[in-house]
Amino acid sequence: MFEDFFKVVKKRFNDGSDEDERETFKCPRCQSSVLLERYEELHRVCPNCNYHGRLSASERIAITVDRDSFKELDAEMVSGNPIGFPLYAEKQQELREKTGLKDSVVTGTATIKGSPAVIGIMDSHYMMASMGSVAGEKITRAFEYATENSLPVIMFTASGGARMQEGIVSLMQMAKTAGAVKLHSDNGGLYITVMTDPTTGGVTASFASLGDIIIAEPKVLIGFAGRRVIESTIKQKLPDDFQLAEFQHEKGFVDMIVERRKMRSTLSHLLKLHGYYPQEKEV
Amino acid sequence: MDNKKSAWERIQLVHTKGRPTINDYIPLIFTDFYEMHGDRLYGDDKAIMGGIARLNGMPVTIIAQVKGRDIKENKTCNFAMPHPEGYRKALRLARQAEKFHRPIICFIDTPGAFCGISAEERGQGEAIAKNIAEFMTLHTPIISIILGEAGSGGALALGVCDELAMLENSQYSVLSPRGFASILWKDASREQEASEIMRITAEDMVSLGVAETIIEEPLGGAHNDLDKISENIKEYLSLKIPEKCKKDIDVLLKERYTKFRKIGEFTE
Numbered sequence: 001m002f003e004d005f006f007k008v009v010k011k012r013f014n015d016g017s018d019e020d021e022r023e024t025f026k027c028p029r030c031q032s033s034v035l036l037e038r039y040e041e042l043h044r045v046c047p048n049c050n051y052h053g054r055l056s057a058s059e060r061i062a063i064t065v066d067r068d069s070f071k072e073l074d075a076e077m078v079s080g081n082p083i084g085f086p087l088y089a090e091k092q093q094e095l096r097e098k099t100g101l102k103d104s105v106v107t108g109t110a111t112i113k114g115s116p117a118v119i120g121i122m123d124s125h126y127m128m129a130s131m132g133s134v135a136g137e138k139i140t141r142a143f144e145y146a147t148e149n150s151l152p153v154i155m156f157t158a159s160g161g162a163r164m165q166e167g168i169v170s171l172m173q174m175a176k177t178a179g180a181v182k183l184h185s186d187n188g189g190l191y192i193t194v195m196t197d198p199t200t201g202g203v204t205a206s207f208a209s210l211g212d213i214i215i216a217e218p219k220v221l222i223g224f225a226g227r228r229v230i231e232s233t234i235k236q237k238l239p240d241d242f243q244l245a246e247f248q249h250e251k252g253f254v255d256m257i258v259e260r261r262k263m264r265s266t267l268s269h270l271l272k273l274h275g276y277y278p279q280e281k282e283v
Numbered sequence: 284m285d286n287k288k289s290a291w292e293r294i295q296l297v298h299t300k301g302r303p304t305i306n307d308y309i310p311l312i313f314t315d316f317y318e319m320h321g322d323r324l325y326g327d328d329k330a331i332m333g334g335i336a337r338l339n340g341m342p343v344t345i346i347a348q349v350k351g352r353d354i355k356e357n358k359t360c361n362f363a364m365p366h367p368e369g370y371r372k373a374l375r376l377a378r379q380a381e382k383f384h385r386p387i388i389c390f391i392d393t394p395g396a397f398c399g400i401s402a403e404e405r406g407q408g409e410a411i412a413k414n415i416a417e418f419m420t421l422h423t424p425i426i427s428i429i430l431g432e433a434g435s436g437g438a439l440a441l442g443v444c445d446e447l448a449m450l451e452n453s454q455y456s457v458l459s460p461r462g463f464a465s466i467l468w469k470d471a472s473r474e475q476e477a478s479e480i481m482r483i484t485a486e487d488m489v490s491l492g493v494a495e496t497i498i499e500e501p502l503g504g505a506h507n508d509l510d511k512i513s514e515n516i517k518e519y520l521s522l523k524i525p526e527k528c529k530k531d532i533d534v535l536l537k538e539r540y541t542k543f544r545k546i547g548e549f550t551e
């Protein structure tokens with residue numbers, strides 16, 4: 001009887017508590033539930049396992065560059081429908097309204113502790129940051145702009161891969177972007193890749209893997225082929241740490257793993273080490 | 284030329300037993316072929332072969348994806364699905380071609396780069412990315428020809444070129460129609476429908492600016508007349524290689540960059 005009473009009280013307590021109504025975030029790496037509020041306070045880093053979760057492009061800009069220094073390039077560009085894929089235009093329109101983005105990549109110029117750079121951020125909230133005509137063109141133009149103005153480039157990569165709805169045209173964006181990186185590199189420009197969650201497919205197999213310096217955030221997914229594709233090809237289950245940043249670091253495809261809270265100062269130091277000093281007074 | 288076949292019919296056709304592979308073509312198009320092996324880093328990938336030969340007496344570098352003609356050959360060449368060391372061998376031979384002023388001829392015939400643990404561990408993404416970037420500025424003419432299927436980044440790693448030609452029934456796609464249907468519609472069985480929507484035929488590639496030339500196949504497909512299809516490929520190369528070699532290299536490189544630079548559809 002006493003037990004029954006306790007149950008009721010407990011139930012009431014739970015019903016009346018804010019605790020259960022507060023949203024939680026389930027970490028894809030350690031599976032623990034974290035209060036969303038806490039997770040956001042930590043700039044979307046899991047307090048349990050240090051997985052660095054997905055930021056929006058505007059969140060990334062806010063924690064990376066000097067206040068008010070970001071000037072967007074090609075802000076109005078929107079995709080056509082090169083293979084006439086059914087409902088592609090409608091889906092994009094819907095996503096534009098939902099996310100406030102025009103496509104999966106935001107590019108622009110900014111300063112980081114005074115050092116100038118061209119910055120690109122892929123936002124996984126827009127069609128898993130897949131690369132189609134707009135992403136390809138904006139990234140290519142960002143590198144071309146940097147080449148013309150002798151500026152370094154920092155790309156925060158994230159992508160599920162090619163934008164399949166654009167067919168072969170999406171594949172060609174790999175050649176376009178990688179070609180622009182090559183010309184920037186031949187001109188002596190510094191290119192830093194920051195791989196964020198998840199960097200996969202055609203983006204890994206083009207400009208993302210071509211950085212002079214490749215940084216990754218902890219525990220993020222980096223690879224060419226998707227996990228499920230590999231599992232179905234080899235008919236066995238992959239270990240949990242397969243294709244994580246630490247795996248790629250171990251295999252020699254990532255120079256360093258940098259925590260989010262240290263990213264801005266790391267990028268600032270690397271820019272200065274390559275001679276990109278503040279041009280005017282430091283902001 | 285045949286009445287236009289559907290994309291689906293062409294997929295069946297390039298998977299017909301007896302469809303010629305690079306090993307059938309080399310003796311009929313080139314002379315003095317010497318195969319080279321290995322990437323000098325890890326190993327020798329049999330899914331990509333390369334070497335030096337003569338085309339009408341002129342030294343050229345050949346880089347090709349290798350399909351098997353039977354199950355035994357396919358086991359050796361991994362069904363033409365290269366590992367990173369295959370792409371790195373291709374780059375090594377391409378740089379040699381540049382050094383010795385030989386034009387490069389790439390033959391593409393792959394369902395895609397291999398998807399597996401070892402390929403990931405050795406940097407499949409990096410290997411493909413590096414080839415794409417480096418081929419863009421190689422100071423020597425590059426012609427690529429798609430023989431059968433050309434799937435995804437694994438094909439593009441041999442596809443950055445001054446001109447892309449496709450055999451009439453070959454296809455080029457961002458992923459297999461089966462993969463496309465399974466990802467976009469969660470239903471792999473709709474692969475035929477996907478193949479018609481995706482625009483993967485040689486005519487599609489020409490109209491999208493991806494390919495420049497279609498090489499005619501004998502009636503019913505390349506397997507019906509190996510001599511004739513080899514002759515058509517040789518005729519094409521005999522025309523194009525001297526044409527590209529005559530071009531000022533800076534002009535050639537600028538045109539190569541522009542060929543890819545202009546692909547994409549957007550408004551602003």
Ligand SMILES: [Zn+2]
Nearest residue numbers: 027030046049
């Ligand atoms: Zn966690």
